[in-house]
Amino acid sequence: MLFSLQIDPSISTDFATAFFRFGHSLVPQNLKRLSRKFKDQGGVQLSNAFFNGKILRDIERGSVLSIINGALNQRLQAVDSHFSKSVHLELFQNSTFALDLIALNIQRGRDHGLPSYLDYRKFFGLSDVKSFEDLKAISRPEDVEVFKTVYSSVEEIEPFVGMLAENHLPGALVGETLANALGLQFHNLRYGDRFYFENAEKPQAFTNAQIDAIGHVLFSRVICNNIQILRIQPWVFRMKTDASLDRRLISIRPPLGLTWNSVAIDNRRVSCDDFDKIPMLDLTPWTENADILG
Numbered sequence: 403m404l405f406s407l408q409i410d411p412s413i414s415t416d417f418a419t420a421f422f423r424f425g426h427s428l429v430p431q432n433l434k435r436l437s438r439k440f441k442d443q444g445g446v447q448l449s450n451a452f453f454n455g456k457i458l459r460d461i462e463r464g465s466v467l468s469i470i471n472g473a474l475n476q477r478l479q480a481v482d483s484h485f486s487k488s489v490h491l492e493l494f495q496n497s498t499f500a501l502d503l504i505a506l507n508i509q510r511g512r513d514h515g516l517p518s519y520l521d522y523r524k525f526f527g528l529s530d531v532k533s534f535e536d537l538k539a540i541s542r543p544e545d546v547e548v549f550k551t552v553y554s555s556v557e558e559i560e561p562f563v564g565m566l567a568e569n570h571l572p573g574a575l576v577g578e579t580l581a582n583a584l585g586l587q588f589h590n591l592r593y594g595d596r597f598y599f600e601n602a603e604k605p606q607a608f609t610n611a612q613i614d615a616i617g618h619v620l621f622s623r624v625i626c627n628n629i630q631i632l633r634i635q636p637w638v639f640r641m642k643t644d645a646s647l648d649r650r651l652i653s654i655r656p657p658l659g660l661t662w663n664s665v666a667i668d669n670r671r672v673s674c675d676d677f678d679k680i681p682m683l684d685l686t687p688w689t690e691n692a693d694i695l696g
């Protein structure tokens with residue numbers, strides 16, 4: 403599919419005010435810190451990290467390196483209705499006050515006049531929900547029991563609240579309403595933006611060969627080249643594996659125009675100097691007359 407003038411690439415109010423805030427459920431209560439040799443440097447409670455630059459400059463505990471190495475080796479929380487205390491009860495806490503990010507999200511949805519959770523289900527063509535019992539078929543029953551105590555009917559449920567209670571789609575981290583909302587926004591960003599870098603419509607900032615070269619760079623290479631870390635798993639958004647047989651399926655970026663492939667990856671840690679496993683950016687396509695060089 404090509405760029406289309408008919409698609410509006412802007413971020414929708416629904417996305418900013420409810421759906422993409424799902425990330426608040428991923429946030430951990432403690433940030434792990436690991437030295438470059440993977441020695442525990444003591445975690446940081448998130449509520450102690452807000453507005454606290456000292457943590458990044460704490461040389462004895464490995465400053466930024468240990469925070470990044472910790473994040474590379476820490477799982478996110480699940481997308482659900484549970485939140486770390488640091489964002490739920492202790493957001494930006496000081497001696498006199500604290501905020502509740504989840505309450506802010508719900509109130510922000512009301513400020514913006516967002517439709518109800520069920521309106522979004524209808525908009526995305528998902529199954530009809532008429533009662534709390536219907537909701538139990540698609541959401542976690544214990545969440546629905548709580549909803550019954552605060553909403554007088556299912557129509558009142560806010561999108562931020564309803565989407566996080568949904569059962570996850572098979573193999574996915576999110577439920578069906580959020581999956582649709584994410585899919586729609588990222589589709590619009592990609593196909594409605596004339597300057598999106600993978601857009602096949604020419605002229606573009608990059609040639610196809612350049613885009614292909616960029617697509618072969620892993621984020622682990624960016625990290626290796628910028629902090630003095632020694633070893634890293636090649637696919638940094640996945641946890642490391644310990645045995646070569648313990649392979650994980652991931653989707654990889656295909657050459658232009660092809661559909662995404664699932665491949666089994668070996669995600670054991672490798673040295674940052676292993677340029678086979680973590681390649682450098684191939685700058686050949688940027689040389690003058692690269693097309694002549696072949």
Ligand code: HEM
Nearest residue numbers: 417418419422423424425426428429448489503506507510
């Ligand atoms: C420590 C982690 C985080 C903190 C402390 C935090 C805090 C906040 C705060 C205070 C707001 C404004 C709330 C309001 O008054 O309406 C906000 C908005 C938002 N957050 Fe987070 N957030 C965090 C992580 C995330 C993550 C991981 C995501 C998504 C993956 C995310 C997505 C958003 C979005 C989309 C908005 C609305 C932005 C806008 O409308 O301009 N946040 N966040």
